[in-house]
Amino acid sequence: MQMNSQQKKPVRKIAIGTSSIRGTIPTLGQYESSLERDFMELVRFDSNVELYTPQPVKISFHDRAGRKTTYVPDGLIEYRHDLFPASELKPVLCEIKYRDDFRKDWKRLIDCFKAAKLYALEQGWVFKVYTEFEIRTNYLKNIKFLIEYRNEISPVSVEDNILIKLEELRISDPETLLVSLFRDPWVRADAIRVLWRLIALRRIGCDLTEVLTMRSKIWTMESRS
Template identity: 30%
Template sequence: MTINKDDCHTEDNAPPARKIGPTRRSVSGQYVFRGKKGVAFESTLERDFIIRMEFILAVDGLRSQPVTIPFTGHQGRTFPYTPDFLVRYRRGLAQTELYEVKSYAEWSQNWRKWKSKWKAARRYAKQQGWRFRIFDESRIHDVVFENARYLERYKAMTVPPDTTEPVLSSVPVHQKISIGRLLDEHPRHVVLHLIAIRTLDFDVNEPLDPLDLGLTVWRTES
């Protein structure tokens, strides 16, 4: 089995190498990534992975089921393997990464059986100049994910521009300002709404709940 180069697109609108259908074993569906396109998932852990990646502004795009890679398994037989996601980062910040999302219980029980396909994925990713990574809940349900979940209710709020503009005017371009200072001058829900919709950014590895008033924010690039 060989990989068809026409199936190895990195564009976000490229068709998936493998389509996800309904499953009784877990939850499947589509998550609208940054309000533009649906990204397929076939477990709640995969959905949470998408939520986490959406929150990281360095992530430029994400595709599910991006490419099918052949690998040699038991008794020399060749099988197809399709990793879960391909994540593209903004130029100059990080490389493109190929991801397999599996719970700790699954991969720790099956790693011997799956190591052949994962080796093939690492080899393929290296040939493309990418990196192959395996993420379980310990890497997905981290501070970044908790921040994204904490801000969900603020993201859903409808806040008029005449309320958000004074906040943005308080944050000089290319400068950082403490959240505490903003909250002294503006309503809490407006400040957190701007962070939730990613108009304001912060160190996503620092927890927002409970809120550290010394945490700094800055305006994101439009």
């Protein structure tokens, strides 16, 4: 996700004491549950995302009993216009909900979700519900591991050596690549941090839907010829 100075304010503030798990994700805003926190980490890692707004809109509607009520979805994802395929993606109005919570309150939530789907359609958006099944995956585990490496400062010479060697090998894995470059195990221990950073920055490709290990397949995302 890019840094964006046009961060929008949520329509609803998180009240103190409403949740035992509250906090803030840098550049994104506040969360009210650990599942929301995990979802926001996915958004923060996604280079296609331009802007994320928590509690973005308040939707007024009549429920199945005819009562006027309101619903505030958890977030709105807006995508970059300068990058393909992000430029082709519609904004996503989203709800983050544990499946058990949905089962306990499904009648009310179905009405809310129908109203949100209609509202999103009118705006040219889409509405999606994300549960722990979509959020808590190997991909999440991997990005939680990688995301802290993105802001590290690494020697350009080591980065270049890794990228040049990987382009030569075409496809490798972290262990094979580093052993081929550095004989000293202490040097390799430092170099692995550089490698994780390059993966986190998408300069080196890797299937992050699989568990990331020293034997994961990796390849260069850059042509240096």
